Amino acid sequence: MNLSFDISGISERARLAAGVLAKAATAAKAAAIRAAAGEIRARAHAIVAANATDMAAGAANGLSSAMLDRLMLDAKRVEGIAAALESVAGLPDPVGATIDGWERPNGLRFSRVRVPLGVIGIIFESRPNVTADAGALCLMSGNAAILRGGSEAAHSNRAIHAAMAAGIAASGLPADAVQLVPTTDRAAVGAMLAAHGLIDIIIPRGGKSLVARVQNEARVPVLAHLDGLCHVYVDAAADPAKAAAIAVNAKLRRTGVCGAAETLLIDRAALAMAPAILAALLDAGCELRVSDELRALDPRLKPAVDADWDTEYLDAILTVGVVDGVVGAVRHINRHGSHHTDSIVTEDAGAAETFLQEVDSAIVLHNASTQFADGAEFGFGAEIGISTGRLHARGPVALEGLTTYKYLVRGDGQVRP
Amino acid sequence: MNLSFDISGISERARLAAGVLAKAATAAKAAAIRAAAGEIRARAHAIVAANATDMAAGAANGLSSAMLDRLMLDAKRVEGIAAALESVAGLPDPVGATIDGWERPNGLRFSRVRVPLGVIGIIFESRPNVTADAGALCLMSGNAAILRGGSEAAHSNRAIHAAMAAGIAASGLPADAVQLVPTTDRAAVGAMLAAHGLIDIIIPRGGKSLVARVQNEARVPVLAHLDGLCHVYVDAAADPAKAAAIAVNAKLRRTGVCGAAETLLIDRAALAMAPAILAALLDAGCELRVSDELRALDPRLKPAVDADWDTEYLDAILTVGVVDGVVGAVRHINRHGSHHTDSIVTEDAGAAETFLQEVDSAIVLHNASTQFADGAEFGFGAEIGISTGRLHARGPVALEGLTTYKYLVRGDGQVRP
Incomplete structure (x- = not known):
C-alpha cells in the first residue's frame, strides 16, 4: 500500500461528510460556500504567493505560454474565484425536490425525490480555479468531493483548498466535504479510477489524453466530456445574413472551446449564398478546407482531405462541404459528428424540425450559434462540464x-399478495 | 477475428435500426410489438418443440430442477409471453416528451426532450421469455436491442426471436430492431462488453456470477441489478399487527426475489413486540438467526454470526437484531444494506420521515412490505430490472x-457575444 495516498481513508471520510451534506439545508450549504469564498478573499496574498511557486516551476519546466496563462493567478483572478463561489451559493438547490408522485389502487403513495449522488471524484489539470468551482458545485448539490489536481498547480490548489476547507469548517459543515488528494503522484489517479463502491462517479476535466486514460481505466462510472466536433448547416431556406453571422461566430468567437464549429455544411440548393459566407470567414482570418465543388469560389480556399471531416481543430480552421438538403446534413452529422452540438440555419420551419429531431446530439440548435453550448448560456448558472455520454446527464451538467x-x-400496512 | 460473431456487423445493423426506431410513431412501435406477439402465438408449437430440445439437453447436463423450471416453456407460458408483449405495447411511450422548457433573455427558447438511448445490449441466462420481454421494452422505448441468451436456452431463444423478428418486419419496422447474437460462445459476451461506442448500455439479467463478470469487464456503461440485502425495521411506535404481517410477507412471500427482506431490526424500545413477531416468522417456517439479547425468547432461535448481517440468503432464513431507535436503524442499514429496498414499520410520522429521508436506498418504504420492489407494483407496467447503481436510473427500470x-x-439568428 502506498502510504502517501490512502484512497480508502479519504473516501471513508468523504462518505461520512456526504451523509451530513445529504441532510444539510440549502441555507447551510450556501453559507458554507460563502464562507469558503470569504476565506479565499482573506487569503488572496497567500494564494497568489503559492501560485508564484507553481508559475516559477512551470516556466523552468518549459510549460507553454498557454498553459502558464491557464495556471496563473493574480489578485483579480482570485477575486473571480471567490465571486464564482458566491454565484454557486445563490443557485437553486435541486436536492429534496419531488420529481414525481402518484398513488396506486392498493393505497401505496409513491414519490420520486432528488438526492445527491454521494462521493464525486474530480480529476483535473492546470486551472487551479477548478479546485474551488468543482468543490462548490459538489457541495451545493449535497455531494462530497475528492479533488485531484495536476502537479503543475500543486501549490495553488493546496492554498485554495485550505481556504475552502477552513471556510466550510467554520460554517459548521464538515471540512471533509471537499478534500484535495495530498499527492500529485499519477498512481493517485489510478487508485481513484479503481475505487468502485468508494467513489460514485469520476468527472475528468482536462485534455484528451487525461479523458482517454480515465475512459480506459475507470472501474467507477465516468461523466466524460469528449470531443466537440460541431457543425453548422446552411439550408436552402437560410437567411443569408444570419448564415454568415452564425458561421463566423460559431467558428471564431473562441476557437478553443468544445462548442466551436469545426465543419460548415451548405445545402446544394443554397450554393448561391456560399461566396458571401466563405468570404466573411476568410476575411475574419479563418482557414477554409473545402470540398471540390467549392474550390473555384475563392483563391484562398484549400482542398479538404478525408480526415478533415472528422477533425476537431480547436483552431481558426473550418472544413466546408456541400450536402443534399436537411436529410443529407443529418446523415453527415450523425456519421461524422461527436453528438455534442450542431446547428441549422433556415427560415423553413419544417426543415428546422427535421434537423432538431433527427440530429443525434446533446444540443441541437436552430438559427443560433453552436457557441451557446455552455451551462451559463443555458441559464444553469454554472457547469461542471458538458457530457457527451448518453447516460445519466447529457449536454451541460450543473447541479441537477x-x-x-x-x-x-408510504403505506399503512400493505403486504404484497 | 471470430467469424462466428461479428460484433461490428451486428451493432452497425442495430444502429441503423435505432435510427428508424427513434423516429417511429408510438402506434408503429406498438403495432410491431403486437405483430411479434401474434407470431409468437402462431408459432407456439414450434417454440415449445425447440424448448423440448433445450430441456432434454438441460436434463442430460444435470441442470437443477429450479433451473429446468425457469427454462421450461409450455403452451400456457408461451401465451403468457405473447400477453406480456401486448401489455408492453399498451404502455405510454416516453419518447418525444418535453421534460422542461424555458426561454432566456436573449430570446433563445430551450427545451429538453426524451430520446431513446440507442443500442442496448442485454445479456441474460436461462429464462427464454427475456428474449421477448427485453426486446419489446427496448423497441417500445425506441431502442435497438442486441440480445445474448445463455446456451442452455439456445433453441428456445432462437425460436422466440425468429417469431419476434418476423412480426416486427411484417409490421414495417426493421427486423434488426431486435437481434439475437447467433452464438452462445462466452467470447460473444466479452465482445459485447468491449463494444464501447457500438453498444450504448449493457443490461445483465442473471445470477451474481454473470453480473460480476459484466461489472468487471465492461467498457460499455452497465445498468446493473446487484444484491438486494433488504431490511425491515420495527420502530417503538409500530403497530404490532402490521409489524408481524410486514415482516412475514417481506421475508416469506417469495424468498428468491431481490426485494425479499434479509434482516429484521427491532427497536430496543419495541422489544415487547419481539416475541409475537418472531413466533409468527418461526411458525411460518423461517429460520431466525438472532443477536444475543433475543436468544432467550424462543428455543427455536439460532445465534447470528457477524457474516449474517451482510448475507443475502434468498431463502427462508432471516437475521434479527436490536437497534437503538430510528437513528440506529438508519446507521445499520446504510452500513450493511445494498441500497436496494428498506422499510420502517411505525405509527410515528416523524420517525417515518427520518427513515425515508436518511436511508440511502433506491426504494424506502413506510408501513409496507419490501416485496413491493417491482416495476409492476410501482405502476410501470413492466421492468427490465432494478438498478442498484446510483447513475442514470435507480430502482425499478421500465421504459423511461x-x-x-x-x-x-430555437433562435432567430442569435450569436454569442
Missing part, C-alpha cells in the same frame, strides 16, 4: 446533473 | 429508464 433520485413509498 | 434526453434550442 450531480443528483440522482430515490423512491419513497 | 431506457431513454435519455437532448436539448433543442
Whole structure:
C-alpha cells in the first residue's frame, strides 16, 4: 500500500461528510460556500504567493505560454474565484425536490425525490480555479468531493483548498466535504479510477489524453466530456445574413472551446449564398478546407482531405462541404459528428424540425450559434462540464446533473399478495 | 477475428435500426410489438418443440430442477409471453416528451426532450421469455436491442426471436430492431462488453456470477441489478399487527426475489413486540438467526454470526437484531444494506420521515412490505430490472429508464457575444 495516498481513508471520510451534506439545508450549504469564498478573499496574498511557486516551476519546466496563462493567478483572478463561489451559493438547490408522485389502487403513495449522488471524484489539470468551482458545485448539490489536481498547480490548489476547507469548517459543515488528494503522484489517479463502491462517479476535466486514460481505466462510472466536433448547416431556406453571422461566430468567437464549429455544411440548393459566407470567414482570418465543388469560389480556399471531416481543430480552421438538403446534413452529422452540438440555419420551419429531431446530439440548435453550448448560456448558472455520454446527464451538467433520485413509498400496512 | 460473431456487423445493423426506431410513431412501435406477439402465438408449437430440445439437453447436463423450471416453456407460458408483449405495447411511450422548457433573455427558447438511448445490449441466462420481454421494452422505448441468451436456452431463444423478428418486419419496422447474437460462445459476451461506442448500455439479467463478470469487464456503461440485502425495521411506535404481517410477507412471500427482506431490526424500545413477531416468522417456517439479547425468547432461535448481517440468503432464513431507535436503524442499514429496498414499520410520522429521508436506498418504504420492489407494483407496467447503481436510473427500470434526453434550442439568428 502506498502510504502517501490512502484512497480508502479519504473516501471513508468523504462518505461520512456526504451523509451530513445529504441532510444539510440549502441555507447551510450556501453559507458554507460563502464562507469558503470569504476565506479565499482573506487569503488572496497567500494564494497568489503559492501560485508564484507553481508559475516559477512551470516556466523552468518549459510549460507553454498557454498553459502558464491557464495556471496563473493574480489578485483579480482570485477575486473571480471567490465571486464564482458566491454565484454557486445563490443557485437553486435541486436536492429534496419531488420529481414525481402518484398513488396506486392498493393505497401505496409513491414519490420520486432528488438526492445527491454521494462521493464525486474530480480529476483535473492546470486551472487551479477548478479546485474551488468543482468543490462548490459538489457541495451545493449535497455531494462530497475528492479533488485531484495536476502537479503543475500543486501549490495553488493546496492554498485554495485550505481556504475552502477552513471556510466550510467554520460554517459548521464538515471540512471533509471537499478534500484535495495530498499527492500529485499519477498512481493517485489510478487508485481513484479503481475505487468502485468508494467513489460514485469520476468527472475528468482536462485534455484528451487525461479523458482517454480515465475512459480506459475507470472501474467507477465516468461523466466524460469528449470531443466537440460541431457543425453548422446552411439550408436552402437560410437567411443569408444570419448564415454568415452564425458561421463566423460559431467558428471564431473562441476557437478553443468544445462548442466551436469545426465543419460548415451548405445545402446544394443554397450554393448561391456560399461566396458571401466563405468570404466573411476568410476575411475574419479563418482557414477554409473545402470540398471540390467549392474550390473555384475563392483563391484562398484549400482542398479538404478525408480526415478533415472528422477533425476537431480547436483552431481558426473550418472544413466546408456541400450536402443534399436537411436529410443529407443529418446523415453527415450523425456519421461524422461527436453528438455534442450542431446547428441549422433556415427560415423553413419544417426543415428546422427535421434537423432538431433527427440530429443525434446533446444540443441541437436552430438559427443560433453552436457557441451557446455552455451551462451559463443555458441559464444553469454554472457547469461542471458538458457530457457527451448518453447516460445519466447529457449536454451541460450543473447541479441537477450531480443528483440522482430515490423512491419513497408510504403505506399503512400493505403486504404484497 | 471470430467469424462466428461479428460484433461490428451486428451493432452497425442495430444502429441503423435505432435510427428508424427513434423516429417511429408510438402506434408503429406498438403495432410491431403486437405483430411479434401474434407470431409468437402462431408459432407456439414450434417454440415449445425447440424448448423440448433445450430441456432434454438441460436434463442430460444435470441442470437443477429450479433451473429446468425457469427454462421450461409450455403452451400456457408461451401465451403468457405473447400477453406480456401486448401489455408492453399498451404502455405510454416516453419518447418525444418535453421534460422542461424555458426561454432566456436573449430570446433563445430551450427545451429538453426524451430520446431513446440507442443500442442496448442485454445479456441474460436461462429464462427464454427475456428474449421477448427485453426486446419489446427496448423497441417500445425506441431502442435497438442486441440480445445474448445463455446456451442452455439456445433453441428456445432462437425460436422466440425468429417469431419476434418476423412480426416486427411484417409490421414495417426493421427486423434488426431486435437481434439475437447467433452464438452462445462466452467470447460473444466479452465482445459485447468491449463494444464501447457500438453498444450504448449493457443490461445483465442473471445470477451474481454473470453480473460480476459484466461489472468487471465492461467498457460499455452497465445498468446493473446487484444484491438486494433488504431490511425491515420495527420502530417503538409500530403497530404490532402490521409489524408481524410486514415482516412475514417481506421475508416469506417469495424468498428468491431481490426485494425479499434479509434482516429484521427491532427497536430496543419495541422489544415487547419481539416475541409475537418472531413466533409468527418461526411458525411460518423461517429460520431466525438472532443477536444475543433475543436468544432467550424462543428455543427455536439460532445465534447470528457477524457474516449474517451482510448475507443475502434468498431463502427462508432471516437475521434479527436490536437497534437503538430510528437513528440506529438508519446507521445499520446504510452500513450493511445494498441500497436496494428498506422499510420502517411505525405509527410515528416523524420517525417515518427520518427513515425515508436518511436511508440511502433506491426504494424506502413506510408501513409496507419490501416485496413491493417491482416495476409492476410501482405502476410501470413492466421492468427490465432494478438498478442498484446510483447513475442514470435507480430502482425499478421500465421504459423511461431506457431513454435519455437532448436539448433543442430555437433562435432567430442569435450569436454569442
